[in-house]
Amino acid sequence: MSDLQITETVGHPTAPEHAEPSFLGLDPGGWVALAMLAVFALLIWKKVPGAIAGALDSKIALIRDQLSEAEALRKEAEALKAEYEAKSESADKDRAALLERAKHEAEEIVAKAKTDAEALIGRRTRMAEDKIAAEERAAVEQLRASAAEAAAKAAAQLIAERHDAATDARLVDQAIKEIAER
Numbered sequence: 001m002s003d004l005q006i007t008e009t010v011g012h013p014t015a016p017e018h019a020e021p022s023f024l025g026l027d028p029g030g031w032v033a034l035a036m037l038a039v040f041a042l043l044i045w046k047k048v049p050g051a052i053a054g055a056l057d058s059k060i061a062l063i064r065d066q067l068s069e070a071e072a073l074r075k076e077a078e079a080l081k082a083e084y085e086a087k088s089e090s091a092d093k094d095r096a097a098l099l100e101r102a103k104h105e106a107e108e109i110v111a112k113a114k115t116d117a118e119a120l121i122g123r124r125t126r127m128a129e130d131k132i133a134a135e136e137r138a139a140v141e142q143l144r145a146s147a148a149e150a151a152a153k154a155a156a157q158l159i160a161e162r163h164d165a166a167t168d169a170r171l172v173d174q175a176i177k178e179i180a181e182r
Contacts (some may be wrong), residue, residue: 020027
């Protein structure tokens with residue numbers, strides 16, 4: 001035998017060839033193709049591709065409008081963001097200026113308070129010194145008055161002890177004579 005081996009089907013007789021049904025000379029695959037062509041022809045005749053294209057075009061136009069609206073909104077949002085950032089920077093600058101002004105005013109108030117306190121202390125010191133001086137003068141006057149009163153009492157007592165009525169009469173006469181001579 002040759003290198004080719006022939007295989008026999010044992011127990012299986014060779015089946016006769018099966019014939020495919022056909023109608024008007026077309027087998028099932030041909031009829032499917034014919035049906036597809038008819039569907040496509042019907043779709044074209046009813047202008048379905050144009051309707052689909054129109055629907056797609058309108059959808060594309062709607063999407064483009066939405067995109068342009070979204071772009072406009074994005075630009076508006078960016079403008080608002082820039083505006084608010086500028087306002088924020090301005091507010092920060094204003095806050096810094098107010099803080100600086102408040103610090104300056106506080107320093108002025110503290111300086112004025114120190115000056116006023118020093119002036120008040122000076123006035124109070126002068127008042128206290130004046131009061132002390134007045135008290136010293138009053139004490140000196142009182143001491144002088146007490147000394148004068150004590151001297152007068154001592155002089156009266158000495159005069160009373162050393163002078164008698166005749167001496168008093170002589171002194172009175174002498175004083176009258178001096179007054180009359182003038």
